Amino acid sequence: xxxxxxxxxxxxxxxxxxxxxxxxxxxxxxxxxxxxxxxxxxxxxxxxxxxxxxxxxxxxxxxxxxxxxxxxxxxxxxxxxxxxxxxxxxxxxxxxxxxxxxxxxxxxxxxxxxxxxxxxxxxxxxxxxxxxxxxxxxxxxxxxxxxxxxxxxxxxxxxxxxxxxxxxxxxxxxxxxxxxxxxxxxxxxxxxxxxxxxxxxxxxxxxxxxxxxxxxxxxxxxxxxxxxxxxxxxxxxxxxxxxxxxxxxxxxxxxxxxxxxxxxxxxxxxxxxxxxxxxxxxxxxxxxxxxxxxxxxxxxxxxxxxxxxxxxxxxxxxxxxxxxxxxxxxxxxxxxxxxxxxxxxxxxxxxxxxxxxxxxxxxxxxxxxxxxxxxxxxxxxxxxxxxxxxxxxxxxxxxxxxxxxxx
Amino acid sequence: xxxxxxxxxxxxxxxxxxxxxxxxxxxxxxxxxxxxxxxxxxxxxxxxxxxxxxxxxxxxxxxxxxxxxxxxxxxxxxxxxxxxxxxxxxxxxxxxxxxxxxxxxxxxxxxxxxxxxxxxxxxxxxxxxxxxxxxxxxxxxxxxxxxxxxxxxxxxxxxxxxxxxxxxxxxxxxxxxxxxxxxxxxxxxxxxxxxxxxxxxxxxxxxxxxxxxxxxxxxxxxxxxxxxxxxxxxxxxxxx
Numbered sequence: 001x002x003x004x005x006x007x008x009x010x011x012x013x014x015x016x017x018x019x020x021x022x023x024x025x026x027x028x029x030x031x032x033x034x035x036x037x038x039x040x041x042x043x044x045x046x047x048x049x050x051x052x053x054x055x056x057x058x059x060x061x062x063x064x065x066x067x068x069x070x071x072x073x074x075x076x077x078x079x080x081x082x083x084x085x086x087x088x089x090x091x092x093x094x095x096x097x098x099x100x101x102x103x104x105x106x107x108x109x110x111x112x113x114x115x116x117x118x119x120x121x122x123x124x125x126x127x128x129x130x131x132x133x134x135x136x137x138x139x140x141x142x143x144x145x146x147x148x149x150x151x152x153x154x155x156x157x158x159x160x161x162x163x164x165x166x167x168x169x170x171x172x173x174x175x176x177x178x179x180x181x182x183x184x185x186x187x188x189x190x191x192x193x194x195x196x197x198x199x200x201x202x203x204x205x206x207x208x209x210x211x212x213x214x215x216x217x218x219x220x221x222x223x224x225x226x227x228x229x230x231x232x233x234x235x236x237x238x239x240x241x242x243x244x245x246x247x248x249x250x251x252x253x254x255x256x257x258x259x260x261x262x263x264x265x266x267x268x269x270x271x272x273x274x275x276x277x278x279x280x281x282x283x284x285x286x287x288x289x290x291x292x293x294x295x296x297x298x299x300x301x302x303x304x305x306x307x308x309x310x311x312x313x314x315x316x317x318x319x320x321x322x323x324x325x326x327x328x329x330x331x332x333x334x335x336x337x338x339x340x341x342x343x344x345x346x347x348x349x350x351x352x353x354x355x356x357x358x359x360x361x362x363x364x365x366x367x368x369x370x371x372x373x374x375x376x377x378x379x380x381x382x383x384x385x386x387x388x389x390x391x392x393x394x395x396x397x398x399x400x401x402x403x404x405x406x407x
Numbered sequence: 408x409x410x411x412x413x414x415x416x417x418x419x420x421x422x423x424x425x426x427x428x429x430x431x432x433x434x435x436x437x438x439x440x441x442x443x444x445x446x447x448x449x450x451x452x453x454x455x456x457x458x459x460x461x462x463x464x465x466x467x468x469x470x471x472x473x474x475x476x477x478x479x480x481x482x483x484x485x486x487x488x489x490x491x492x493x494x495x496x497x498x499x500x501x502x503x504x505x506x507x508x509x510x511x512x513x514x515x516x517x518x519x520x521x522x523x524x525x526x527x528x529x530x531x532x533x534x535x536x537x538x539x540x541x542x543x544x545x546x547x548x549x550x551x552x553x554x555x556x557x558x559x560x561x562x563x564x565x566x567x568x569x570x571x572x573x574x575x576x577x578x579x580x581x582x583x584x585x586x587x588x589x590x591x592x593x594x595x596x597x598x599x600x601x602x603x604x605x606x607x608x609x610x611x612x613x614x615x616x617x618x619x620x621x622x623x624x625x626x627x628x629x630x631x632x633x634x635x636x637x638x639x640x641x642x643x644x645x646x647x
Binding site for chain 1: 466493
C-alpha cells in the first residue's frame with residue numbers, strides 16, 4: 001500500500017478536468033464557508049457579550065430616577081430627583097444585593113499644567129469600584145470620610161491620564177476640575193468600551209457629595225441621577241430586583257397602586273437579548289451550511305461515480321499489473337477525500353473573507369477560531385469519506401476482465 | 408519438457424451465462440507450458456484464444472477444470488492472492504498497449520512496483536533501467552500520446568518486465584503496429600525468451616508473428632486442435 005503515488009495520482013486526476021473538479025468542490029466550499037462564517041459570527045457575539053458583561057461588572061442592576069406619573073403625564077426616566085445617596089446605602093442592607101453606589105454624572109473641563117481635556121465626571125462613593133468590578137491601576141481610592149467631608153479628590157480614567165499627563169505619574173498631583181483644584185488619589189485600570197461603543201476610560205470619579213455641593217451645584221440637594229447595584233449572584237438577580245423595588249417604594253413612601261418613581265434595568269438581560277439575535281442568524285447560517293455540505297457531498301459522489309465509469313479501463317490496467325481491491329478502493333477514496341478537503345480549504349478562505357465582510361457591513365465582531373477551522377476540516381473529511389465510499393467500493397469490486405475490456 | 412511446468416491446465420472449460428443460456432467458449436482444454444517456452448496461440452475469431460489468455464492471466468476464472476500456475480491452484484486463491492500473482496509472476500502486454508494516459512512513461516513502467524510495495528527511489532531506478540533497456544530512456548518524462556505506437560508497446564513491455572516476472576502474456580501485441588515495428592517487437596520477445604529464459608505466451612492471428620515462437624497451439628471452437636513445435640520460422644506463411 002503506497003499512499004505517496006496514490007496522492008500524486010489523485011492530484012493528476014483532479015488536474016485533468018479542472019473546471020469539473022472546481023464545480024464539484026463548490027458545494028463543500030460553500031458549506032464550509034458558511035460554517036466558518038457561522039462560527040465566527042457566533043463566537044464574535046459571545047465574545048462581545050462576555051466582554052460587555054465583564055466591563056459592566058457582573059450581575060449589574062441600574063436604578064434610574066423618574067418615571068413618575070404627574071396628573072397622568074409620564075415623564076420618562078432621569079428627569080425627577082427621586083434617588084438619594086441614602087437610597088444606595090439602604091440597598092446595600094439587602095441580602096440579595098452585594099454592593100450599591102449612587103451616581104451623579106456631569107461634564108467638566110479638567111486642567112493640568114498647560115493641558116486641558118473635557119470629560120465626564122461621575123460623583124459616587126467608594127462602593128462604585130466594587131459594583132463595577134473596576135480596580136485601580138495606581139494609587140488608592142477615596143474613602144467614606146472623603147464622601148462625608150466632600151473633599152476635592154479624584155480618580156482618573158486611563159484616557160484622561162493619557163490626555164493630561166502623558167507618561168508622567170498623576171498620583172498625588174493636583175488638577176483643576178471646573179474652577180477648583182483636586183488631588184489625584186488614584187488611576188483607574190483600563191475598562192474599554194461599553195456595548196454601545198461608549199468609551200468608559202474617558203471619565204473622572206469624585207466623591208458624590210463633592211459633585212453635589214461643589215462641582216455641579218444642584219437644584220435638587222442630595223439627589224443623584226441613578227444608582228448601580230450588583231446582585232449577590234447571577235441567580236439572585238430577579239430576587240434582588242424584587243427586593244430593591246420593594247425597599248425603594250417603601251423609602252419613597254409610595255402608596256399601593258401608585259407607579260414607581262424609579263426604573264430598574266437589568267443590563268445583563270439586555271445584552272443577552274442583543275446576542276440572541278446574532279445567535280439566531282448564526283443558526284440560520286448553520287442550516288445553510290449543513291444543507292450545502294450534504295449537497296456538496298452528493299456532488300462529490302456523483303462525480304466520483306462518473307469518474308469510476310470513465311476510468312474503468314484504467315482500473316482494469318491497474319488490476320492487471322497487480323492492484324488489489326483495497327488499492328483501488330483507497331485510490332478513489334483518496335480522490336474523494338482530496339476533493340472535499342481542497343474544497344474545504346477554499347471554503348475556509350471563502351468563510352474568512354465572508355466573516356470579514358460581515359464584520360465590516362453589519363459591524364458586528366466576528367472571530368474566526370482555529371477550532372472552527374479544524375472542525376470544518378473534520379466535517380469535510382467525513383463528507384469525503386462518507387460520499388466517496390460507495391463509488392470507491394464500486395470501483396474496487398469491478399471484475400478485472402470486464403474492466404479491461406470496457407470501451 | 409522440464410518437470411515443473413509454469414502453466415498446467417487440466418480439463419479446463421469456460422462458459423458464459425447469457426439470457427439465451429450457457430455459451431461454452433472453452434471445452435476440455437489440456438495444456439502444459441514449461442519454463443523458457445515460447446508459445447504462440449492461434450485460432451480463428453471466436454475460437455476462445457482471448458478467453459484462454461484471460462484465464463491464464465488470472466483476470467478471469469475458469470468454469471470447469473483446474474489451472475495451476477507455478478504450483479498454485481488458481482481456483483482456490485482469493486481475489487487479493489490473484490492480484491499478487493499477477494503482480495509477481497505475470498507480465499501483460501496488450502494489443503492496445505493499455506498505458507495510463509495521464510502518467511509519464513517512467514510512472515507507467517513503475518506501476519507494478521507501486522503495488523508490489525517497492526520504495527520510491529528503487530522504483531524509479533528500476534523503471535528507468537527498464538525503459539533504457541527497451542531504448543526509451545530519454546523519453547521517460549513524456550506522456551504516452553507523445554510517442555509512436557511501437558514505442559508505446561515497448562513501454563508496455565518494459566512495464567511487463569519491471570517486476571521480473573517468469574511469464575509474459577501477450578495478447579495480439581502487434582495487432583496495432585505496422586510490419587516493421589511488429590518485427591522489432593517480436594525480436595524483443597525472442598531476445599527475452601532466449602537470453603533470460605522468460606516464458607512467453609502469445610496470442611495472434613498473424614502467421615508471421617507466430618513464426619517467432621517455438622511452439623504453436625491451435626485453438627478451434629474452444630478446443631486445442633493442434634499443439635506442436637514450430638521448428639523452422641516462416642514455415643508455411645499463415646497457418647490460420
